[in-house]
Amino acid sequence: MRTLCEQTASADLAAARVLVVDDEPSVRKVLTTLLSHAGVSCSAAANPHEAITMLQTTTFEAVISDLRMGASSGFDLLREVRTHYPNIAFLMATGVDDVRSLQRALERKHLEREVENYRQHLEEMVSQRTQELQAAMTELEQSHSATLEALGSAIDLRDGPTAGHSRRVLLYSIKIAEKLGGLENQLRTLAMGAWLHDIGKLAIPDAILLKPGALNAQERQIMERHVEIGYDLIKGIPFLADAAQVILAHHERHNGSGYPRGLSGEDIPMCARIFAVADSFDAMTSDRPYRSALSADAARSIILSGRGKLFCPEIVDAFLAVDEDARQLISAGSQTASINKIISGDRLGFGLRSGALTSRATQSEMPAS
Numbered sequence: 001m002r003t004l005c006e007q008t009a010s011a012d013l014a015a016a017r018v019l020v021v022d023d024e025p026s027v028r029k030v031l032t033t034l035l036s037h038a039g040v041s042c043s044a045a046a047n048p049h050e051a052i053t054m055l056q057t058t059t060f061e062a063v064i065s066d067l068r069m070g071a072s073s074g075f076d077l078l079r080e081v082r083t084h085y086p087n088i089a090f091l092m093a094t095g096v097d098d099v100r101s102l103q104r105a106l107e108r109k110h111l112e113r114e115v116e117n118y119r120q121h122l123e124e125m126v127s128q129r130t131q132e133l134q135a136a137m138t139e140l141e142q143s144h145s146a147t148l149e150a151l152g153s154a155i156d157l158r159d160g161p162t163a164g165h166s167r168r169v170l171l172y173s174i175k176i177a178e179k180l181g182g183l184e185n186q187l188r189t190l191a192m193g194a195w196l197h198d199i200g201k202l203a204i205p206d207a208i209l210l211k212p213g214a215l216n217a218q219e220r221q222i223m224e225r226h227v228e229i230g231y232d233l234i235k236g237i238p239f240l241a242d243a244a245q246v247i248l249a250h251h252e253r254h255n256g257s258g259y260p261r262g263l264s265g266e267d268i269p270m271c272a273r274i275f276a277v278a279d280s281f282d283a284m285t286s287d288r289p290y291r292s293a294l295s296a297d298a299a300r301s302i303i304l305s306g307r308g309k310l311f312c313p314e315i316v317d318a319f320l321a322v323d324e325d326a327r328q329l330i331s332a333g334s335q336t337a338s339i340n341k342i343i344s345g346d347r348l349g350f351g352l353r354s355g356a357l358t359s360r361a362t363q364s365e366m367p368a369s
């Protein structure tokens with residue numbers, strides 16, 4: 001005797017209608033026969049297209065479909081059923097090889113999805129890290145520049161009567177380098193070296209640094225130590241290592257008469273050779289404790305007389321090619337030029353155009369001439 005549950009299940013099966021979809025006639029036959037023996041009412045279709053047509057005209061409770069049917073796929077039928085007949089149960093029937101293929105396909109799909117997710121995550125991560133790095137670099141750059149600005153200002157303050165000297169020689173040096181051409185890669189080093197060239201003077205006693213008269217031999221010896229002191233102060237700072245060489249060599253002279261190493265000619269770093277001309281000109285055209293400023297023309301004549309002796313000939317020629325407008329621009333900028341901007345590549349730093357030279361220059365503190 002059948003139980004109540006078995007009777008109910010049998011009644012449900014009898015009410016159910018199943019669509020068998022398979023391109024193999026023998027498989028269709030076996031499945032429909034088995035289902036019929038179990039009391040299930042079923043129909044058969046040879047491909048998804050035929051199945052869809054039958055679904056449009058007949059109500060089914062379930063679909064049993066093969067996975068691969070020639071050019072058609074059970075997945076196509078599954079998609080169609082899920083879209084238009086969401087209440088129909090769907091069974092995918094397939095052979096062992098098909099199951100393995102399905103597993104491989106799913107694994108590949110899963111892997112592809114993971115790779116795509118990782119790619120998107122990686123791109124986001126790289127973009128975010130790049131932004132963070134740029135922000136850190138900008139902050140570091142600003143921090144470096146602020147440190148440099150403070151150091152240079154400290155040097156100028158210490159060396160009171162030569163206020164603006166560091167900015168002027170920096171601007172002159174860059175202008176000479178522009179006239180020489182081909183030194184774009186060294187401008188940053190030149191700018192930083194020029195800006196900090198006398199940092200070693202921070203360690204020179206006031207009695208010598210600010211002495212109104214000429215220095216005696218011993219005092220001069222102490223004063224000359226400022227290049228090595230400055231070099232020692234700066235050489236260990238990675239982003240200033242090249243500039244340290246300019247500091248060490250800024251009093252070397254073309255004929256070997258300079259200090260501290262008595263270098264000559266091209267043994268003197270190019271930036272130091274350029275700087276030496278700019279520094280000498282500015283020193284001559286500035287009031288010093290022991291003498292008054294020379295005129296620009298007088299200083300230019302002295303520089304010219306040192307061509308090939310104290311100074312590198314080609315650099316003197318470049319210096320003499322710096323015109324009056326540029327000199328006035330430099331003089332105006334000596335009070336206001338942003339070291340931050342100059343070192344980061346804005347060579348004039350103070351953003352003046354040539355048309356604005358005269359008005360700004362006349363307001364500035366021009367060296368006596």
Ligand SMILES: [Fe+2]
Nearest residue numbers: 197198250251
């Ligand atoms: Fe110096």
